[in-house]
Amino acid sequence: MPLNAMDISQNGNGSRSTLEGFGSIFEIEDILRSLDRPRTINVERNRSFEVSNGLSPRQFFRDAENQAHLEHLEYVYSPSRRSILDSPRGSSYFESQPVVADAWEALRRSLVYFRGQPVGTIAAVDNSVEKVNYDQVFVRDFVPSALAFLMNGEHEIVKNFLLKTLRLQSGEKKIDQFKLGEGVMPASFKVLHDPVRNNETLIADFGESAIGRVAPVDSGFWWIILLRAYTKHTGDSSLAELPECQKGMRLILSLCLSEGFDTFPTLLCADGCSMIDRRMGVYGYPIEIQALFFMALKCALLLIKQDDDGKEFMDRIVNRLQALSFHMRSYFWLDLKQLNDIYRYKTEEYSHTAVNKFNVMPDSLPDWVFDFMPSRGGYFIGNVSPARMDFRWFCLGNCVAILSSLATPEQSAAIMDLIEARWEELVGEMPLKICYPTLERHQWRIVTGCDPKNTRWSYHNGGSWPVLIWLLTAACIKTGRPQIARRAIELAESRLSKDHWPEYYDGKLGRYVGKQARKFQTWSIAGYLVAKMMLEDPSHLGMISLEEDKQTKHLIKRSASWTS
Numbered sequence: 001m002p003l004n005a006m007d008i009s010q011n012g013n014g015s016r017s018t019l020e021g022f023g024s025i026f027e028i029e030d031i032l033r034s035l036d037r038p039r040t041i042n043v044e045r046n047r048s049f050e051v052s053n054g055l056s057p058r059q060f061f062r063d064a065e066n067q068a069h070l071e072h073l074e075y076v077y078s079p080s081r082r083s084i085l086d087s088p089r090g091s092s093y094f095e096s097q098p099v100v101a102d103a104w105e106a107l108r109r110s111l112v113y114f115r116g117q118p119v120g121t122i123a124a125v126d127n128s129v130e131k132v133n134y135d136q137v138f139v140r141d142f143v144p145s146a147l148a149f150l151m152n153g154e155h156e157i158v159k160n161f162l163l164k165t166l167r168l169q170s171g172e173k174k175i176d177q178f179k180l181g182e183g184v185m186p187a188s189f190k191v192l193h194d195p196v197r198n199n200e201t202l203i204a205d206f207g208e209s210a211i212g213r214v215a216p217v218d219s220g221f222w223w224i225i226l227l228r229a230y231t232k233h234t235g236d237s238s239l240a241e242l243p244e245c246q247k248g249m250r251l252i253l254s255l256c257l258s259e260g261f262d263t264f265p266t267l268l269c270a271d272g273c274s275m276i277d278r279r280m281g282v283y284g285y286p287i288e289i290q291a292l293f294f295m296a297l298k299c300a301l302l303l304i305k306q307d308d309d310g311k312e313f314m315d316r317i318v319n320r321l322q323a324l325s326f327h328m329r330s331y332f333w334l335d336l337k338q339l340n341d342i343y344r345y346k347t348e349e350y351s352h353t354a355v356n357k358f359n360v361m362p363d364s365l366p367d368w369v370f371d372f373m374p375s376r377g378g379y380f381i382g383n384v385s386p387a388r389m390d391f392r393w394f395c396l397g398n399c400v401a402i403l404s405s406l407a408t409p410e411q412s413a414a415i416m417d418l419i420e421a422r423w424e425e426l427v428g429e430m431p432l433k434i435c436y437p438t439l440e441r442h443q444w445r446i447v448t449g450c451d452p453k454n455t456r457w458s459y460h461n462g463g464s465w466p467v468l469i470w471l472l473t474a475a476c477i478k479t480g481r482p483q484i485a486r487r488a489i490e491l492a493e494s495r496l497s498k499d500h501w502p503e504y505y506d507g508k509l510g511r512y513v514g515k516q517a518r519k520f521q522t523w524s525i526a527g528y529l530v531a532k533m534m535l536e537d538p539s540h541l542g543m544i545s546l547e548e549d550k551q552t553k554h555l556i557k558r559s560a561s562w563t564s
């Protein structure tokens, strides 16, 4: 049996009806305000309902009639659970939205079942090319699928996914003879059918089969973020309260909170340990991981029970959050003023009075960044480490920084200003660039190791990834700029379905279907659906957005460059 193959029991998921937990949601206020008080689990109040229908949430869900109203709200996106024609607005809605109808159909084709239960969606349903591992359920890829299903009132698949991946985490993980940390979550898994024993088994990949053999650091963070989205959306806190969920969360966070040689609160990572899973020079302290780390910590604060060791655990989380937001907001932030300061930096400064703390050489500033930086706007740069700043703009990290409130409101607005000001570079003809700009020639050779998949303006190297549209849309809604999302969605809509939902697009403007892009890439499909649904009903934002907590706010010293 392969090392990570294990039998997963179908039983014992301890589920309760999804609406049952709604009572508890509204009892609990801001988590950080209640840190000192004994409590079980914290789920924030869903203010969005008050906004959208004028009723308090408690009134809203009071009786069966209102529950029926809730179902009515779900009508639009239920192409298969209910017949389109059965739903009140169904048939005409889907007739006027053929791309949405096409997307739902394609999403359902990607469903993976384990012993009769849906447990995830495969990465791509493209039979025209070699499958490699695109026939597996990737943890990060499943997130937009999960959000789409939750928004559509289909909660079971998300719960199943969370429980099955948790069981995979608890197995022994070895690469060659080396044992991985207990908390590591798989990058992906697949269902193995044994026709002789008529049995099904789940097999996980923690990086031991993945191209490049890197373990995913982002999987555990996405898992926690999804658990919070599930809890928030359904109001069902029983899943997060299960001892196995509590343990899984602590194991993930223990990996990141352990003490070591670090002088920074950021997380040191290997290249290729997240969405960009090949060598692209994102080792060190990549923004994607730091932003997800921050968000996962905040979600964990809301979900972890304050039992005997829970309190101590939460103190560690709060301390790390404070240090992390200070570090990121001060050192990763770049705007015109900060750029000008770096340009004039002195080097070789010693002791606490140093301004140029990481001894960055002004000569290392790339030419493109001077043109790219608008007068209004800014962003979190790709990486900060001794003598080296990676000035590239990365989409995922900046959007997650907005959603998690790692970015201050001023910084969030500035990130959106930059996207608007650099629309052609970052969105062009297909949203959205995974990073900007591309690496070319000598740099490409050195940094990627001559990777033929990551040639300039392709794939991870400045390619355009439709999946990112859900993150952009969420960030737009949070910053009050839905019109930007609308523009991006229109662009995507005009091509995605016709092009059969490619994984990525190539070229400076994203005009070409990616060289080796898979078709019917599930997260391209789900990302589009999530963006559409969120724009139509912005109350969905609450699932994946966290407000800045008031208690820690005053402790975070603000950097002069973004308050001015």
Ligand code: GLC
Residues within 6 Å of the ligand: 123, 134, 138, 140, 141, 274, 275, 276, 277
């Ligand atoms: C590619 C992407 C990775 C994704 C996987 C499955 O390897 O880089 O982020 O999870 O495909 O779609």
